[in-house]
Amino acid sequence: MTNSITPHKKTKVITKKLLAIAFWILLWQVAYTAVAQEILIVSPVQVITRLFELVRLPEFWLSTLLSISRIMLGYLIAVVVGVLLAVLTTKISFFYDLFYPVLSLIKAMPVASFIILALVWIGRDNVPMFISFLMVLPIVWSNVSAGINGVDKGLLEVAKVFEFSSAKTVLKVYVPSVLPMFLSACTTGLGFAWKAGISAEVISVPEYSIGTQLYHAKIYIETQDLFAWTLVVVLLSVLIEKMVVYLISKFDGRRTS
Amino acid sequence: MTNSITPHKKTKVITKKLLAIAFWILLWQVAYTAVAQEILIVSPVQVITRLFELVRLPEFWLSTLLSISRIMLGYLIAVVVGVLLAVLTTKISFFYDLFYPVLSLIKAMPVASFIILALVWIGRDNVPMFISFLMVLPIVWSNVSAGINGVDKGLLEVAKVFEFSSAKTVLKVYVPSVLPMFLSACTTGLGFAWKAGISAEVISVPEYSIGTQLYHAKIYIETQDLFAWTLVVVLLSVLIEKMVVYLISKFDGRRTS
Amino acid sequence: MIKLENLSKSFEDNFVIDNLNVDFLDNSITCVLSASGAGKTTMLRIISGLEKDYLGKVIGAGKVSVTFQEDRLFDWLTALQNIEIVSDSKTAKKLLEQMGLSAQADKYPNQLSGGMRRRISLARSLAVQSDTLILDEPLKGLDVALKQSVYSLILDYSKGKTVIMTTHDVIDAVNIADRILYFSANGFKIEKDIAFEIPPKQRDEKIINKYMEQIME
């Protein structure tokens, strides 16, 4: 029941996580040995080696930073817009009716369907941002909506009786109640923003971007590069996810358990 | 407080929905008129006309049915596997540690990174299914995990004291509690399965598929076809979503409100 | 004064409250008694402005403060924060002390006993300035010794307010009520309306026993 984690426990937790990762790397190595075709699959060591070569290039940092800024901007806008839409559509049924078709469209419309329009209207440089945005928006929207609808009616009555201002009701009742679902949307959405954003970069190939690097690795069958850049994408996603979780938990009115 | 909806109310609800759709179609028409370039955007009427032409072709039905079966198979497997993984990873921390890296990978890995491996190993006909699967899995997994973690501890103690069998605990405590989040994952996931599955079809171009049709529409700049097939995708997604919601609500131990 | 005029309330065609007319006097504590399920909570919710779908009129409730029948604490706030959310910190700390919970100030609701949670819920409603104080079984789950101190707390914080309180324990009523209303289970009709002459604080054991008998008749 103690909330503080002892240093001993912490090392144990980290050890377990590292063991899990070691297991998967081992499996990867086994697959590599079994396939024995470096064009299809390269070894973990090769990828790490390549990664260490890459990080020495200024291009690596330029591509990475530009991709991060593009994708995270789309992500952030989606989180903000998603929360606003969730509030509007759960509180005013008119907006729900109005936006439901849009939500359906955004969720199901394949990128191929609107890429030309997006390129014309939004511009090729903004397309990755826009596509990350479209990916994250429905996740945040639907999770926050579910969270808002699930807020304890009893506590809302408390807020009403004690004449909480709207701001206070939001901050003290809604935010803490919706937070777990919001957080879940933020973390799932973050991974998806990366996936979609990088894919869009593969299409629009901005001068410096991770997607461009992946595109080149793919068509020139540089499997080592392909794996290394993929690793970069996944690591960045995990890293930023940890940051987002940390930042949101700072705003948390709840206890962190 | 009455749960039954009177016929009058029902027509009103439907009218409001139709009005919302009418509003968006109007907006589309305005955009069409403003842009006045049929290579970029076609009118609602043209799309409907084209759709009516398409449905007369046997190819339409073949493509649609094959796409549905591919994508829905990937979706269903993802839902099943996602629920199983959620149970495993929430109940046994060892599995959480083990699968967390995989989840991160699946969430963030761009399609370009593994499409060649997937095409070679899984085969072009199965790639759309596989990619739908990868899209839906993390959504179901994380939502159901959150749902399981959010089950009322008090009710679990009731189940324990009254010696509910595991099956009964799952059916009577977990299922009704997790259902709203599961449902939300199913509906969000369904849209995404379509989006990702069709995109994969655009890449892998199976002989008959909606994605192949989109691909052709795209390379031959048949904007009318592009819009018509997109409409098919979105309509199918909404339709199947309604079916899924209906089916799940049948299993619901809760009241339908 | 709060006036209920021709108040009726139904759930699914079943009239729980059927044409109720009653006044609650200012600066006085009215204890409401009835069988379980008669309609006490329903009436209190209407007065608190939490039910919209009723017939008749509620006049003069002013600013209302409520102890709900369930505790309704914020799980993510400590005992102290649960009171501070409606009042200033000084009042909150004082009430917490008066409730004998100073040691529990920083505990979360799920770390407290049932009676402790109840006291915090009560303290929250006492912490705010209000015209009307609605207390729905505020003493539920408190032991006898505690009740005595909570009685005087309620009396202290009731000054100048219209207080309506429910309880199932007649002892509570004779200890702090200025008036007792007993309602029927059928249509929530007033069956007994007893006003006590001697103010609560001046009642000794003898008077309390007398009033007890008066009710029990």
Place this chain on the structure above:
Amino acid sequence: MIKLENLSKSFEDNFVIDNLNVDFLDNSITCVLSASGAGKTTMLRIISGLEKDYLGKVIGAGKVSVTFQEDRLFDWLTALQNIEIVSDSKTAKKLLEQMGLSAQADKYPNQLSGGMRRRISLARSLAVQSDTLILDEPLKGLDVALKQSVYSLILDYSKGKTVIMTTHDVIDAVNIADRILYFSANGFKIEKDIAFEIPPKQRDEKIINKYMEQIME
């Protein structure tokens, strides 16, 4: 017989229960009284097997049935279904009737009054066959008349069981207890241990008053 041997339980280094030794006899109702927050619920949870992190031993509890201090009903089940979930339909219907809730069989918990929910929670624990019956303030929120009928219900369903019940109302205890244990708020030590000779069902008003006095000393 349930034996607690050297039972200790702490929350964050604060020992709520400090080396408790006590036996609860078979086929007998023990009422546990104490100040709010002393440790009653904690002890009952240990006996029910819901707390793992304690020192000492709990022997002989057998199959346990519990009325929790909070109602803990399934919101998505009707009143009847909430009892049927632990028993057969016949027993559930019978208990619902005995609790005076036949008319509410198909209502959901959020459509019921507080006292009604409490009765369903109690009915649920009475509906199962068990060796031990743990009742944590089962009579909370019930009116006096109801309590009388619920007393005899509890007595009926207690036959052959070891029953441990908490309450804050001494009247409940003298009406149905074979033995009263009064615990201190500090370390949960037994302060009073009173066994009543006359079985509950045979007690008339005089005897009840006598027992009341005996406790109040």
Place this chain on the structure above:
Amino acid sequence: GNKKSNEDKPTLTSPPQSKTINIATLKGPTGMGISKLADNAKKGETKNKYNITLVSAPEEIVSMVSSGKVDMAMCPINLASTLYNKTNKNVNLLALNTLGVLYILENGNTINSIKDLKGKTIYATGQGATPEYILKYLLEKNGLEVGKDVKIEFKSEHSELATLAATGDVAVCMLPEPNVSVVTAQNKNVRVAIDLTKEWEKVNGEENSLAQGCIIVNKDFLKDNKNAVKAFMEEYENSVKFVNNNKSDAAKLIVEQGILPNEAIAEKAIPTCNIVFIKGEDMKRVAKVNLQMLFDINPQSVGKAMPDDEFYYAS
């Protein structure tokens, strides 16, 4: 309409003949010929100013051309025709810049002509698109019946098939440049067995070669900037010549500009990419043969109609 030409650009400060031309080009073979010009433009050694955008997907060409974001674009010839048909004849064909880039690769040494393909399975990409039509056309013209004499197995992506070819998992395949260079560089056992451009010329005559890439221009832009376009044509022709004659220097430029990422591959691919500059009547004749072939197989692939003579820019 896409009337948005460059009047609003700050051309006033430049000498009157110095016009900024916005050009979009696909990465890969179609873009290679412009590398020298781009380099010169950067150094300010060109008559016009050039603003060159590299794109990876044909839909970007569509979007940029139709929205008027670029004045010229380098793209597949059938896309040019389709755009012409779909934009109310608002684009003109300036020149052909790439001949065939399709090759049959073999892991082994048994195939030297189309006839040798009899009884084999050819792995290919581009189903329902130009590559399929060209392959089928040539097989037919050589008396091989698809499905009976030869089997064609389609793969989804160039890079997928290239990977399979590089791993040696497919024996015979058809790929375009630069994938051909990539594969032969990765796997020494794979060799170029048949040059489909040569085979095409055997069927249609050398003067009517297989053409795959071209340059198009926005018609309004052309009308207003005849001189600038003329200057471009000269500068571009020189650039093509330079690239073909100075392979290693050109390869450097190609990589510098991001058209291809690897110098070795670029140098290897320059000759096989058949970079050319064909304009005027020659262009018209060659383009027509090619478009007619596509039109006969699938009218959709050229935009449902053969473009009329207005399509072809007569310098």
